[in-house]
Amino acid sequence: MPVFLRFFALVLLFSASLVRGENLNTTYITLASAVYEDSLISARDLQSHIDALLAQPSPKTLSAARDAWRKARVPYQQSETFRFANPEIDDWEGALNAWPLDEGLIDYVSDDYFHEMGNLGAQLNIIANPTIQLAGQEIDAREISPELIQSFHEFAGSEANVASGYHAIEFLLWGQDLNGTQAGAGERPYTDFVVDDNCSNGHCERRRQYLKAVTTLLVSDLEAMVARWQAGGDLHKKYSTMSEEAVANSIVFSIGSLSLGELAGERMKVPLEANSTEDEHDCFSDNTHWSHYYNALGMQNLFTGQYQRINGDSVGGPSLADFARKRAPEATEHLRRAMNVSVEKTQALVKAAEHKIKPMKFDQMIAEGNREGRALVMNAIDALVAQTTALEDLARTLGLGSENSDASH
Structure with a gap:
C-alpha cells in the first residue's frame, strides 16, 4: 500500500475510534487481546504440524514443524511489551519463554555439554529415564504428561531448568546447535521421532510423548491468557x-x-560481551534476529496503538502517542523517531541474517573479532538505549511515574 494511502487509512481508523468512544484503555485491551489470540492461533498451527511430524516422521514434516515454530514466534515476541507492567503476565511468562535452558534436563546432549554449575536438574534427561533417582528420592516419570513437565519446570529452584515453552519445543525440533559462532543451527534428525528400528539416539517413543505434551501445554497456557483479556477476564477488568x-x-x-x-x-x-552463544535467545534454531526485531516492533505497536494481525487485519485506536502529543509534542516526536530507528536497527540484524549469499546469524555476529557483526548488534543496542532515554524524557514531561501519577502498579 502506498504511504499516503496507509496514512489515510490510519486517519480513518483513528477517527472511527473516536466516534465509538474509544480511549487509551480500550486500545490497550484491543491490542493485547489481538496479539495473544494470534499467539494462540499460531501455536495451534504449530501443534497441528507437530502432530503431522509424529504421525509420519520425515525430513519434510520436521521442516514444516520448524517453519510453524518460527511463525509462532512472530506474534508472541510482539506480545512481550505487555509483560513488564503486569505481574499477572510476568509470572505466567516464564513457563512459555524462559531461557537459556539446561537442555540436559530434557534429552540427550553432547559429551562436552557445559551445564550451569550446581544445577541438580541439568543431567536428569527426563526422556531417557522413566524413573529418576535424586537425593534419595524416586520420581515416577513413566508418563510424560503436561503435568509432569510442569512439575520439572524450574526444578530445584533453578531458572535454568526450563522444561516447558517455546524453547523446550525449539530444542526438541532442532537439537543442540553445536556450531558455536560458526554457521549452522541445530541438526536433530527426523529419525529421533520414529518408532521402529530406525530410531536414532534412543527413547524415540518418550521423545515423541514429550514433544506432544509440551506443545499441548503451550496451547493451554495461551488459551488461559486469551481468556484473561476477554470481557469478564481479570486483565480486561483491570484495564477497563x-x-x-x-x-x-x-x-x-x-x-x-x-x-x-x-x-x-x-x-x-x-551475549555480545561474553561472546556467548548459550545466551542467545533462540539459540537452537538461529531465529534470534527475528525475535529481537519483533520485540522492537511490539514496542512500537504499543506506542502507536496499532497492530497488524497474522491474517493481515489491522487493529488499534487512540494511542500513547496521541495521548502524549497533545501535552508534549516535541518529546512525543523525539520518541517516535527513536522508535523508528530501533525498528530499523533490529531489522538490519534480520537483513544480515537472511542474506541470500552470505547470511550472518546472531551467533556469528557476536563472535570475537567479527567487527561487522558486532557493530550491527551495538547499533541496535545503542538505538534501544536512545529510545529508552527518549521515553524517560517523555515520561518526565508528562509527569508519569511520579508520586502524582495514579497508576497502580
Whole structure:
C-alpha cells in the first residue's frame, strides 16, 4: 500500500475510534487481546504440524514443524511489551519463554555439554529415564504428561531448568546447535521421532510423548491468557477501570523495561560481551534476529496503538502517542523517531541474517573479532538505549511515574 494511502487509512481508523468512544484503555485491551489470540492461533498451527511430524516422521514434516515454530514466534515476541507492567503476565511468562535452558534436563546432549554449575536438574534427561533417582528420592516419570513437565519446570529452584515453552519445543525440533559462532543451527534428525528400528539416539517413543505434551501445554497456557483479556477476564477488568494516565504509565513502564534491561541488556549486550552463544535467545534454531526485531516492533505497536494481525487485519485506536502529543509534542516526536530507528536497527540484524549469499546469524555476529557483526548488534543496542532515554524524557514531561501519577502498579 502506498504511504499516503496507509496514512489515510490510519486517519480513518483513528477517527472511527473516536466516534465509538474509544480511549487509551480500550486500545490497550484491543491490542493485547489481538496479539495473544494470534499467539494462540499460531501455536495451534504449530501443534497441528507437530502432530503431522509424529504421525509420519520425515525430513519434510520436521521442516514444516520448524517453519510453524518460527511463525509462532512472530506474534508472541510482539506480545512481550505487555509483560513488564503486569505481574499477572510476568509470572505466567516464564513457563512459555524462559531461557537459556539446561537442555540436559530434557534429552540427550553432547559429551562436552557445559551445564550451569550446581544445577541438580541439568543431567536428569527426563526422556531417557522413566524413573529418576535424586537425593534419595524416586520420581515416577513413566508418563510424560503436561503435568509432569510442569512439575520439572524450574526444578530445584533453578531458572535454568526450563522444561516447558517455546524453547523446550525449539530444542526438541532442532537439537543442540553445536556450531558455536560458526554457521549452522541445530541438526536433530527426523529419525529421533520414529518408532521402529530406525530410531536414532534412543527413547524415540518418550521423545515423541514429550514433544506432544509440551506443545499441548503451550496451547493451554495461551488459551488461559486469551481468556484473561476477554470481557469478564481479570486483565480486561483491570484495564477497563484504570484512568488513562494509569494506562499511559503502564505502557511507559513496560516499553522501558523491555527496551533497556531485557532486549538491549539481557538478550543483546550480555551475549555480545561474553561472546556467548548459550545466551542467545533462540539459540537452537538461529531465529534470534527475528525475535529481537519483533520485540522492537511490539514496542512500537504499543506506542502507536496499532497492530497488524497474522491474517493481515489491522487493529488499534487512540494511542500513547496521541495521548502524549497533545501535552508534549516535541518529546512525543523525539520518541517516535527513536522508535523508528530501533525498528530499523533490529531489522538490519534480520537483513544480515537472511542474506541470500552470505547470511550472518546472531551467533556469528557476536563472535570475537567479527567487527561487522558486532557493530550491527551495538547499533541496535545503542538505538534501544536512545529510545529508552527518549521515553524517560517523555515520561518526565508528562509527569508519569511520579508520586502524582495514579497508576497502580
